[in-house]
Amino acid sequence: MESFWARFALRLWVVLILLFLFLPLALIPLYAFNSSNIESWPLAGLTTKWFTTTWNDPDVQTGFALSLRAGLTATALALVLGSCAAFAIHRMTFFGRDVVSLLFVLPLALPGIVTGLALNSFFHFTGISLSIWTIVVGHTTFCIVIVYNNVLARLRRTQGSLIEAAMDLGANAFQTFRDVTLPLIGTAIVSGAMLAFALSFDEVIVTTFTAGAQNTLPMWIFGAIRLGQKLPEVNVVVSFVILVTIIPVVIAARLTGGSGIARTTTAR
Amino acid sequence: MAIHSREARHGASAKSALRPPALRLEGVRKSYGHVLAVAGVDLTVQEGEFFTLLGPSGSGKTTLLRLIAGFERPDAGTIELAGRDVTSTPPHLRQTNTVFQDYALFPHMTVADNIGYGLRIKGIPKAEREERVQTALSMVRLAGLDKRKPNQLSGGQRQRVALARAVVNEPEVLLLDEPLGALDLKLRQEMQLELKRIQQKVGITFVYVTHDQEEALTMSDRMAVMADGKIEQIGPPVEVYERPATEFVAGFIGISNVLERNGIRFVVRPEKLHMLEEGQEPRSGMTVESGIVEQVVYVGMSTRYIVRLDRGEQLVAVRQNMDAPGQALRYEGRRVRLAWVPGHTYVLDHQRARGESALSEHDTEER
Numbered sequence: 001m002e003s004f005w006a007r008f009a010l011r012l013w014v015v016l017i018l019l020f021l022f023l024p025l026a027l028i029p030l031y032a033f034n035s036s037n038i039e040s041w042p043l044a045g046l047t048t049k050w051f052t053t054t055w056n057d058p059d060v061q062t063g064f065a066l067s068l069r070a071g072l073t074a075t076a077l078a079l080v081l082g083s084c085a086a087f088a089i090h091r092m093t094f095f096g097r098d099v100v101s102l103l104f105v106l107p108l109a110l111p112g113i114v115t116g117l118a119l120n121s122f123f124h125f126t127g128i129s130l131s132i133w134t135i136v137v138g139h140t141t142f143c144i145v146i147v148y149n150n151v152l153a154r155l156r157r158t159q160g161s162l163i164e165a166a167m168d169l170g171a172n173a174f175q176t177f178r179d180v181t182l183p184l185i186g187t188a189i190v191s192g193a194m195l196a197f198a199l200s201f202d203e204v205i206v207t208t209f210t211a212g213a214q215n216t217l218p219m220w221i222f223g224a225i226r227l228g229q230k231l232p233e234v235n236v237v238v239s240f241v242i243l244v245t246i247i248p249v250v251i252a253a254r255l256t257g258g259s260g261i262a263r264t265t266t267a268r
Numbered sequence: 269m270a271i272h273s274r275e276a277r278h279g280a281s282a283k284s285a286l287r288p289p290a291l292r293l294e295g296v297r298k299s300y301g302h303v304l305a306v307a308g309v310d311l312t313v314q315e316g317e318f319f320t321l322l323g324p325s326g327s328g329k330t331t332l333l334r335l336i337a338g339f340e341r342p343d344a345g346t347i348e349l350a351g352r353d354v355t356s357t358p359p360h361l362r363q364t365n366t367v368f369q370d371y372a373l374f375p376h377m378t379v380a381d382n383i384g385y386g387l388r389i390k391g392i393p394k395a396e397r398e399e400r401v402q403t404a405l406s407m408v409r410l411a412g413l414d415k416r417k418p419n420q421l422s423g424g425q426r427q428r429v430a431l432a433r434a435v436v437n438e439p440e441v442l443l444l445d446e447p448l449g450a451l452d453l454k455l456r457q458e459m460q461l462e463l464k465r466i467q468q469k470v471g472i473t474f475v476y477v478t479h480d481q482e483e484a485l486t487m488s489d490r491m492a493v494m495a496d497g498k499i500e501q502i503g504p505p506v507e508v509y510e511r512p513a514t515e516f517v518a519g520f521i522g523i524s525n526v527l528e529r530n531g532i533r534f535v536v537r538p539e540k541l542h543m544l545e546e547g548q549e550p551r552s553g554m555t556v557e558s559g560i561v562e563q564v565v566y567v568g569m570s571t572r573y574i575v576r577l578d579r580g581e582q583l584v585a586v587r588q589n590m591d592a593p594g595q596a597l598r599y600e601g602r603r604v605r606l607a608w609v610p611g612h613t614y615v616l617d618h619q620r621a622r623g624e625s626a627l628s629e630h631d632t633e634e635r
Contacts, residue, residue, distance in 0.1 A: 169386035
């Protein structure tokens with residue numbers, strides 16, 4: 001009997017935690033269908049009119065386009081730089097390797113407001129005007145870390161003798177990379193990219209300091225809430241952002257066997 | 269086995285008159301930082317030979333294998349494959365293939381793709397490639413498993429795939445790095461015979477690294493015993509076992525009974541010792557010494573008797589368990605006489621020539 005109650009209590013606790021984590025998230029998509037523009041229970045009625053309104057809002061359109069472009073560019077850059085960094089750290093031993101490794105990961109640990117402020121000062125100092133490119137630079141700093149960590153973890157789990165086996169069988173450096181290395185770390189690279197994109201797509205703090213006149217989608221949300229305008233549209237956009245960020249994270253978790261890919265980074 | 273290997277060697281030397289040796293190392297040295305892993309090795313392996321590098325861990329045998337494969341560059345010395353200097357040739361351009369200790373099968377490829385990889389890289393047409401892969405598969409008795417992935421195979425099967433993947437390329441020299449180390453005893457013994465069979469069938473030169481003396485004795489045509497990055501002795505198993513060149517070799521291969529009589533150090537192997545019962549007389553010409561049985565160790569097929577001689581040394585004698593079970597144990601604590609034919613002992617010449625200081629130390633002890 002004891003064990004029954006212990007199990008029951010444990011299950012109840014798990015359910016409560018899940019509700020605590022996800023109930024607020026579930027509320028937003030629900031409000032997106034609310035026919036009244038005032039958020040109150042019970043819902044006044046169900047409608048899809050806000051979706052049409054949001055879709056036709058030019059501010060949302062430009063915000064979405066900017067978020068998408070910045071996210072994809074930052075991800076692409078992070079993919080190349082992060083993978084290269086992971087290879088270098090894995091393959092080579094040199095003086096100060098651990099320090100360099102730490103420096104790669106540091107941008108993730110730094111508070112976004114520090115990264116943002118530092119970049120903002122730097123752009124002012126060098127006279128670079130804020131644009132999509134400054135957003136991309138800001139996002140790339142933390143996207144690199146995601147790709148780097150993912151690829152490095154996979155490389156460390158991969159048998160070193162596989163590379164030697166390929167060379168031993170006559171493969172040159174390029175063939176070894178194409179036939180052995182890439183297939184083995186491919187899913188790690190893709191999942192790193194997915195997570196990096198998800199992270200970039202909903203980033204606010206660094207973006208605030210590095211964006212010019214244009215708003216990204218999260219910044220548009222931020223502004224709309226502060227001004228208390230277009231709240232029904234905000235619910236639609238937020239629902240969309242949740243979807244866009246969850247899908248890559250789920251895919252990433254699938255690709256890496258669902259292990260160790262906690263999106264701890266969203267805390268920033 | 270011994271007869272066969274002698275034939276094999278004669279065959280090889282007859283060929284070598286026409287062709288250069290499959291592998292030749294000269295003055296090969298390699299150090300990592302301050303650690304000298306290979307301290308000047310000279311070695312010649314003839315075509316078709318099963319050559320074993322035997323030594324304890326840290327003796328430099330695996331480093332030597334990696335130097336031959338090209339994964340490491342020597343600090344000094346030359347490496348020749350079939351008469352060609354490959355000292356600075358990268359691994360992918362060397363006519364060697366390796367069977368790795370952890371097998372190193374590509375996990376994302378099927379068995380057939382693993383085995384065919386070397387041929388694919390060389391640009392062998394698909395039809396020929398598939399045929400050779402199938403031949404290799406049936407050679408290692410894995411026909412029908414070509415579509416499997418490595419993680420769907422047992423340890424022994426993976427081992428065979430690794431072997432097939434290397435042999436299918438018909439390398440000048442096949443390098444095997446403790447390939448049976450991860451298998452259990454029974455499977456290991458089966459694979460020893462299997463490896464030997466395959467080697468004789470394909471006629472490829474094998475260079476085999478192991479720390480297992482039994483493996484080395486069972487399979488090799490010739491073997492090199494290594495210690496501290498140097499070769500202690502090279503020769504056929506019979507010679508290395510019966511006439512060890514150094515005390516290290518005597519101790520590493522089999523149980524060594526080293527005695528010193530009249531300033532001469534020599535080895536008596538345990539199986540050459542006759543343990544005489546009371547009243548039993550030694551055959552004429554035998555040397556006899558008496559002592560007490562300190563310990564009796566039952567090892568299944570045979571029993572080991574650890575005897576303390578009256579002169580102070582400890583000897584190990586081995587007897588087959590031909591008597592009724594449990595009979596051996598009654599010897600514990602008894603006085604026995606050990607007898608051996610002087611011709612069956614082997615004088616540690618090398619040791620004597622090497623260190624006079626060692627001898628003089630013993631002299632002082634005796635005084």
